[in-house]
Amino acid sequence: MASWARQRRFAYGLIVIGAVALAAGIPIFKAMYKPPSCFDGVKDGDETGVDCGGSCRRLCPGAFMAPIVPWTRMSETAPGLYNVAAYIINPNTGVEAQGVPYKMILYDAKGIPVAEADGSVTLPPGRNTLAFQAAVNAGKNPPIMAMFQFTAAPEWFAAPDALSALSVTDKRYSDSQSGSSLSVFLKNNGPEPMRGITVYAVLYDKDGNVADFSKTILDYIPAGGSVTAPFTWPESHAGRVVSIEVLPVAQ
Structure with a gap:
């Protein structure tokens, strides 16, 4: 009978010790545990490399082509x-x-x-x-x-294309002895305004060679609105320009 009582007290003691350890361990675990993230310097979660691939926005080397x-x-x-x-x-x-x-x-x-x-x-x-x-x-x-x-x-x-709703509707180039100019007409076809758009223009001759280039910055394009991007050059291109490429970039 005494032996059975000792065993029961021992079992109760183990239960109490376990409960105390669990109660103390949970806060410690919560304090020390760091869930997988894309910035912890460790390959974890669904990452395919250290802090890259999987659900991380950053791509791992080999998952893209070089510029x-x-x-x-x-x-x-x-x-x-x-x-x-x-x-x-x-x-x-x-x-x-x-x-x-x-x-x-x-x-x-x-x-x-x-x-x-x-x-x-x-x-x-x-x-x-x-x-x-x-x-x-x-x-x-x-x-x-x-x-x-x-x-x-x-x-x-x-990343998504931030300018997928932007279109070039017209390009008007003029050349004179005193210089040349270009007006590029752009339209925001989306429901949200666009801000801080850099627009590059490249002029090409009949052989596809670069005749000139320039840039301008558009501060604001309203939703559904149109704007004009102006470009000027201090010299004439003497009729060499036959095509124009427009390159808008969101900054």
């Missing part, structure tokens, strides 16, 4: 001052990279660098864009070539 830069050009706007642009193709649909750093270098006829410009560019999903630098000062050594390079690898994130 393509088919050309870099410069255009003199005043003595010693040049606008410089690199055309960038983002072959990834539904994927963007924001604030990708780059460097542009201008070289003279001897291959000596005469000017550099650093900047960053957003690569919108499924769209082409320009990395653009205005009024790069090359001094007294006229450059003959421009080079472009990314200074860090783009970080890609899943």
